[in-house]
Amino acid sequence: MDLITNRGDIFREVRSRVNIIDIASRLQINLTKQGSDLIGECPVGHASKSKKSFHIVTSQREPYFHCFSCGLGGDAIRLVSITKRISDLEAAKWLIDEFKLKIDISQHRNYPKPTPEEIRLKAELISRSIFLEKIVEIGRQKLYEEEGKEALQYLVKDRGYDEDALKRTEWFYLPTLASIKEDVVTQYPEMKDTMGKSKLLGYFGDHFRLAFPYRSAEGLITGFLKRATDPKGISLKTFDKKEHDNVRWDSTPGLKKDDLFGLDKINVSADTIIVVEGYPDAIYLQALGMKNIAAVGQGKLGKKHLDGLRNRKVKNIIVAFDNDDVGPGNTQEAVKLILENSNISPYVIDPIKYGDKHKDPDEYLKANGLDALRDIFNKEPEHGVIWIVKGLLRNIVGDNPLEKKKAKDEIIELLAKVSDESVIEEVRLEISSIADETKAAFLKLVKSKRKVDTEASVRQLTEQPIVPFLDMNSNTRCYYNRMEDKLNLGVEENFIEEVMLNYDLFAPKKYPAFKVEFNPTDLKEKFDIKNKCFNLFTPTEYMYLIKTSEKIEFSTACPRTFELLKNLIPEDNERVHFINWLSYIFTTRKKARTSWVFKGAPGSGKNLFFDHLIKPLFGSNQTMVVDDDRLQSDFNGFMMNKLFVAFNEVANDETKSKRSVKSKIKALITDNKIIINEKHVKIYEIDNFANILFFSNEEIPILIEEGDRRFNVVQTGDRLKDVNSFKVNPEIFIKSLEDELPKFAQFLLNYNCDEYVVDEVIENNAKQQIKELSMNRFELFAYKLKAKNWKWFDENYPKAGDNFFGKDNRKGLMTKSELLSGKILREKVLNSYNVINDGWTSITKLTRQFKLCGVLVERKKHNNSPDEYFYKW
Incomplete structure (x- = not known):
């Protein structure tokens, strides 16, 4: 297991080729030797009273570092990462370039990133390990001094150890707790807090003067195993007033034994x-x-x-x-x-x-x-199966047929777990006295007992770096590459076998079957063996954060992220609405049935927001920015397996073209399932998890109708380069966005999200403008009629008063009082329409178009004069 997490061979390969001391030198970290450690000031740059809070431990195969002041710790790659404020992958690239390593990083594009919680727990483990390491150092020295005489005597005389060989072990004299505190704090005052958190006394108390460390596979000390110096053990009374005799062993609390000792x-x-x-x-x-x-x-x-x-x-x-x-x-x-x-x-x-x-x-x-x-x-050594079989044969008493059958059945069940046919044949020959089958018949008997799809065997297969299986959707073979986090569908069996051989793996004789799906609500393993499902969704490190009661002030905890969002969404109420929307999606990983249109000048931060906030939060493979052409296209494969899709530079001057995608956009935003149409592939249906954004500099990015319940529209601020914090140093601003991501993710997680508000949309001037520009002339006129918006008519009528010939400019046009009445003579409305639109429209066409907009005709009959017709709404 790697120091921070299992992140793939690229990190292990880089660490194996560079020395952490050389790395520290290249990073200009000044260090001095103290004991087995190199110590100095933390490269992060914070203040340190002792100026030796930063430790690099080089005594283990995997060197590591820890700062007892800020709590950061990790391996050589993370040392570069925190010093240069870059990602682990970028740190690996830096080391490859700096030390001219012949490693092709392009072959390692994706890797599982450690979650913030994993990083925190690892840092705590490293801190404790370094502290325990000092006790071991002090104790190994004391073992060969007067203080450790009794402990040494037990090892040399009672256990018979050679003293020279003993010095190559990690047996050490364990001082009393009081002595440990005095010795360690005197030499390493920066470890005082860590010592206070570390429990050293086990159930049997402070009675053991001999110990050795238990280390994880990477060399970190997880605790001590303690031994009484009396071979028979000691008699003692524990804190619960119980008496115990011949107690030989004890351990420190919290000792982990997940890895084999040694x-x-x-x-x-x-x-x-x-x-x-x-x-x-x-x-x-x-x-x-x-x-x-x-x-x-x-x-x-x-x-x-x-x-x-x-x-x-x-x-x-x-x-x-x-x-x-x-x-x-x-x-x-x-x-x-x-x-x-x-x-x-x-x-x-x-x-x-x-x-x-x-x-x-x-x-x-x-x-x-x-x-x-x-x-x-x-x-x-002999094969374990052969050894078990010989034992079963020895246990058969006489010529008892029942015992022979029982032994044979047990042997067959055991062999069902064996894939090596040479071992199976050796067993057949060994048990010839109780099994008379031919080689072929015996092998067939063994195979008939195999449960190829048992949970244990399938789980074993799914934990490999290359996982072959049958896709039940397409009825084809495929394989999942864990290193690249990539599923390869429709692959020939021979090719899969070749790929697996490159990883020293063998293809199974029978492929397990899984249904491939994309389910962001499931953060568990990729393979659900019980339900036979493979989940294409890959959680990001931030999705593993746990909601806490911490009240996070957004503007102070994430100042650069706040400034970016404030420039994108200048209005406070609109920004709060967006944060509620984003919090819901991040927390539930579900689809919101509303979308956001960001409308404004280039450079306001729309793409910066998506690339540096949305992508890392939701996963680069699960988010995508597409251009307007993709929206217009009949092919929509880009919607597959996405949590976020942003349509960039959405605009089209062709009204006909805009209307052709109107229903398509509605489906993308609200439908739980959508039809996928890809080239040369039969259309198929998928679950739609994608949340939709629109970025545009145009006046009419999309068509929005009156009564819309899908679109939130915001008018963005000015160019981001006019914001002081960005203008001073854009690179630092962008790097700050990355640094603030863990806190921003926690802010979204802790946010008191109102789920019902997510489905509501904001009505504002920006949206109203798009709605009006989306209407044709008839729709707009009818809309203003129904809204009784006299201001609009007044602004679009000829100027009030007489013209050059002394006639009223507005004669025959609809008046304010008539508009407010909601019922106007048809001819007056027609005159008003033609004047405002500088054209001529027939009464028939106007009536037909108005009917579509909810403005109807009412007939008033007269006995002695022609009937009158009114528009009414």
Whole structure:
């Protein structure tokens, strides 16, 4: 596992080729040596009283750093990241360029980023590890001084350790808690707060003067295992007033054992690992030169242990447990666990190989020497399945047919977990006395018992870097590339096999089947094995944040983000409405049935907002900016698997063309499902999760009708370069947006979002202008009639008063009182329409168009004169 998170081979490759001390030098970080650490001032630039709060630990295979003042910590790449204020990927690129590394970063385009919570927890673990490291350093020195005499005597005389070899181990004298506080704080005052948070006393209290650290696979100390210096243990009374006798072991609270003990000392390229039971056995054997030894403690191998070994691409595990009452049983359980949860081949050192007088490798070593133990480990391993089968055969009493059948059934069930046919054949020959099938018949029998689609076997497959499966939508083979976060559909089986071989993997004999879907509401694993679904959605690091009760003041917590949004949406009430809308989408990852139109001059920050806020928050592959041509096109594949789509520079002077996409836009905004039409592909339906934005500099970016409930329209501010904070240094402004993203994400998450307001739209002047410009002449005139907007008519009529010939300019036109009455003689309305529009329209056409707009004709009959016709609304 990587130091921050498993981010792919590119980071591991870069770290393996550069020295963190050289990196610190290139970054001009001034450091001095103190103990095993390099210390100095934090490169972030904050104040530090001691001027030595920043530590680089170089004693482990994976060097790391931590600042005890600001709390930042991580690996060599993150050191570059925080110093230069760039992303981890950019930091990797910088190291490649700076140190002229021959690494093609283009082959590693996507990688799982650590979440802010993961980064915080890792920093805390690093801080605690460095503190515990100092206790180990002090204790290792004291072990060989007067203070540690009793502890040393136990190791040398009682356990029989060679003192020179012992000095290569991490056994150390554990001072009392009071002494630790005094020693560590005196030498490292910057660690005082960390020490206060670190609990060192376990259940049995401060009675143990000997210990060794338990490290994660990356070398971080997760806690101490403590040993009494009396071989028989000690008698004591615990805080709960209970008395205990012969207590030999204790540990620090919070000790994590997710990785095999000693795994950090084993070369990452080792393909075979020997696993013993006792931690002391692993410590001492490693010191004697057996570098591929690890331990489980208490004889229990776990699934989490296997996770760490799979990440290292370990091919073989040799189980070498103790020769005691539980050793053989634990060995058998370990073999089955390995078969069920990995592709690793299990081998076994039969515990009886240590002899009747020795229960573990340590005792055998003392009696027979290192070379004899090496011989056992080198010559005696046999495949775990063969070892179990031999044990089952030995347990058959006499010629009992029931016991033979029971043993055979158990063996067949075991072999169903084995893919190596040579092992299956070896077992067949071994059990010929109870199984008389031919090679082909026996193999067929084994295969009939296999449950290819069991959850364990499928999960094992889905955890690989290349995951082949059948897509139930298209009924074709495909594979998912974890490194690129990319699904490749419709791929030939031979090609998949070739791809997998490049990763040292083998294609399964039967592909599991999954239904491919895009479901942003599900933040769990890509593969839902139970429901047979593969989720194309990839959560961003910010989506894993947890809502808190913290009240975040947007303008002070994220000043640059606030300034950008303020320039985009100058009106306070409109900005609040937008934040509520964005908070709903970010929190629920659902579709809002309203959209936003940003209308304004170029350079106001529309694209900056999308590229540096929307994309990182919702995922670059799940957001897209498309041009107006894509909106006009019949092909809409760009809507696939998107949370946000922004239509950029939307405009068209052709009214006919605008109206042709009007219904299309409505569907994109409000429909839960849409039809996808791609070239050379049969049309199909998908769930529509896309939230829609429009960016435009035009007066009429889209057509908006009266009564619309889909569009919020804002008139953006001036060019962003006129904003002081941006004008001073645009690069720093943009970098600040990236730095503020975690806080902005937390602000959106904590925001008291009103879900009902999300479906409401703002009515303002900007929207009203577009609505009016969207109308034709008849629609606009009818709209003003129905609104009884005398001001509009007054402004568009001829000037009030007499003309050159002394006649009233507005004679025969509709008056204010008539407008307000809501009922006007048809001829007067026609005259008014023709005057305002500088043209001539027939009464028939006007009536037909008005009817479409809800302005109807009312007839008034007269007995002695012609009937009158009125427009009424």
